[in-house]
Amino acid sequence: MPEKILILDFGSQYTQLIARRVRELNVYCEIHPYNHVPELTEDVKGVILSGSPCSVRDAKHPTIDLSQFLGKLPVLGVCYGAQLIAFEHGADVTPSTIREYGRARLSELHNHDRLLKELTLGSVVWMSHGDTIKEIPDNFEVIASTDSVRVAAYKLKDQDTYGIQFHPEVTHSDEGKALLRNFVVHICGCVQDWTSEQFIDATVAELQEQIGDDKVVLGLSGGVDSSVAAMLIHQAIGKNLYCIFVDNGLLRKDEFETVLDSYKHMGLNVKGVDAKAKFYEALAGLTDPEQKRKAIGRVFIEVFDDEAHQIEDVKWLAQGTIYPDVIESVSVKGPSATIKSHHNVGGLPDFMKLKVVEPLKTLFKDEVRLVGKTLNIDETIIGRHPFPGPGLAIRILGDITPEKVSVLQQVDHIFISNLKKSGLYDEVWQAGAILTPVQSVGVMGDERTYENVVALRAVTSIDGMTADWSRLPYEFLADVSNEIINKVKGVNRVVYDISSKPPATIEWE
Template identity: 55%
Template sequence: MEHPEKILVLDFGSQTTQLIARRIRELSVYSEIKACFVSLKEIKDFQPKGIILSGGPASVYDEDSPKVDPALFDLGIPVLGICYGAQLMSYLLGGRVERSLKREFGFAEIELLKDSPFFKGLSLDQKYQVWMSHSDRVEALPPGFVAIARTNNSPYAAFTHEEKPLFAVQFHPEVVHTEIGKDLLRNFVFEICGCSQTWTMPSFIEKTVEEISIKIKPEEKVICALSGGIDSTVTALLVHRAIGDRLISVFVNNGLLRKGEAEEVLALMEGLGLKPVYVDASSLFLERLKGVVDPELKRKIIGETFIEVFEKKAQEFKGVKYLAQGTLYPDVIESCSFRGPSARIKSHHNVGGLPEKMQLKLIEPLRELFKDEVRKIAELLGLPKKIIWRQPFPGPGLAVRILGEVTTDKLAILREADAIVIEEMLASNWYYKVWQSFAVLLPVRTVGVMGDARTYDYVIAIRVVESQDAMTADWVRLPYDLLARISNRIINEVAGVNRVVYDISSKPPATIEWE
């Protein structure tokens, strides 16, 4: 999609790079992430109104640390360096960066030293809370730069060039812990870069539908992987708007669904006019997962089997050339580091799990969107609350919530336990307050006592998290009485379980799903 005004974010490996892009988009300005090693020509061709250099784990003085062409700072395009990006700007332009005697991690107070368009609306008489995460710091500024903010540990917490539109901050304005973060990004985007608010979800719908209608020739058809979740449903509706009945929505039962999910999804999709084709491939999936315990291998097997099933189904329809699926930005970022040196976390079945050669071409209209943006689109498309706020469910389904080998017996246990979690979350009005709530079947058995007899059964872990975009998450402090009801029901109603535990891990360091 072409965007008249955009901010380019160069990724140096920070796990919060995605948050930078998201914060810019929240200002109704399009932003896009590219790897830090893209050429100067690619940057010029992209024609950004502004450039942001992300943080990263490297040290600028290391020989193999990621760098940019110093000519970047002479393009006349405003540049904002964040953390590593700030240190890199200083280092490349003649400043000095060294390891700090005191590592600065967590909250810090900054003092603003000079008036600047970067600080518009902020007071020089007030100190502000910011979030630091660095071991190196700028010890001497390059020629032409001046300090505009400091902390007790960082004399150059923010600095700028006296003539060029170059700005840098040692802290992270993209995280919520920096109280003035949104103000600073807003000032950079509007006051310094001169952007307008042209990135809106109504405009996205209009442009996306137009592009799909142009891309798909009149004689061609699209098959859509429809799971019933918000991502695939919005994808299907966008494609349907573009090409009408030339879209063939297919719902595949992979045998890894939750209790009653197939029936519920088919009814919901019929109500939206999508008329999905139902394919029961549960036996095929479970046969291929037999004996598999490695989570990455599970994901790849499921991804490849999905594609195989869709391609086989597509052969029943003349003219099918494309496969549409609801891949989101976090899926792409976590599956591969193609945008920069950030670490790969895990393969998503619809990204890292795809086979190298496919018969169908992919259409992924949501590939560069975050979940909150997709929900805005869903509201504009008139989807019911039940779909818009349906909690995310992983593409590999219950396979990644059963640690170890997936069997029919384990699936039966997990389905019943998970159904109880959902029922209790809905009944207590907690379901729509959290990002995800689900059960996990652990590959261990523990001793218990039931009816004066010894038991040796499985353990169920309960995972409930709050998040905005799945990039970061925190465990939810559910009321004890609700946890007690969930535990009591699972132990009493689900045969094969005698213990329930609650996961109190945040992301990072843990991921939301256990596999």
């Protein structure tokens, strides 16, 4: 097992960012809810306590037994985590006179301390808290302050336990990455050997030991995750991996044929299945997003199970589950809430009788892409934007019909093709079109029209946990809008979505 940093989540919106920053240092880390602390094995080199929307002054504030690691492992408390450590040691934590949110500058800095080594006086840090640590016990030492926060950072004098009131994980903190490097590398002593090459070697060896000579079946989607999962397992067991690519009638225009061809050129053992009619039948009349997702999931399992049974002695089902899927699907009080059901998380129907293997479940999306590049997977697949498991069904608001799918496929094709032609595709993390249930008045030639409104959505992101809308050029949007209205029968108005995540999600359903 690689050495790792344990991140305990108290519900902060920034917890995943802490993990991303640690991973960028080539150090493996895991996020766990504060109320499900795993066993502290020898490979755990340090612990980070996240922020929280809660207050330590609340009667039922989230807390843990700190004695299990304080003084035994290096510990870094961030915001709420810092307040919790201080509070448990008798510090005075009070409501801030003014809620401190935004940029601040370090006005005092003990940069002789290992945590703050190479940080500079006046460095910008990001504050986001409603409480302040006012007084600290004698065995605490203040090591950084801002003009308004005296205890911006502290250290327990007799151990490698630190607390910081600001957020080093957000890009607004100028030297946040240096601080995290100091903690993870210089204080915890991590070697920084978590690389894509190391991950591939370790994962292939683990898969060979886990699977042996058994047969594995995997549902390919044309996306990055399932493709990288397939190539990893293919490296481990070769032709014992059986891939199934299902056309659910909700893919992008011509995607089934082009992706199936590219998979065969990758040497994968893959079978294409046309199941459009079954999916359209199951979706008929459904308008609720969750009902649509569940119907698609149910039919996919039925089709997939039927195909899997045609392969003798299959023992395993492989899935392209990635780390954000796992994090977002954990539902415990406080740290995580299930936003929407994930089609590839949460178990299988008993009748499938297959064991599950998920080789990517510890990786973020950009790490999956890096592994794919190291495996020499074609750039057209590795660089492909994320695409939702339920496909165009959750980009068609309301009920699904083949006619609506055809309209959206044409609109989407024009949008994506123009992004590629204009050199903008790789600047965007995810893009697509949404067919709304809204009709609007328009004029085409001398005729009055009453047709559909489509919305274009393009976002920038690192891993999809947060996202900002892409500032695409007006001229580009104008050209795309004109082409859609001129070429796609049934559409007379195009709008552009300028919402960020949060508070909006990337998809509309």
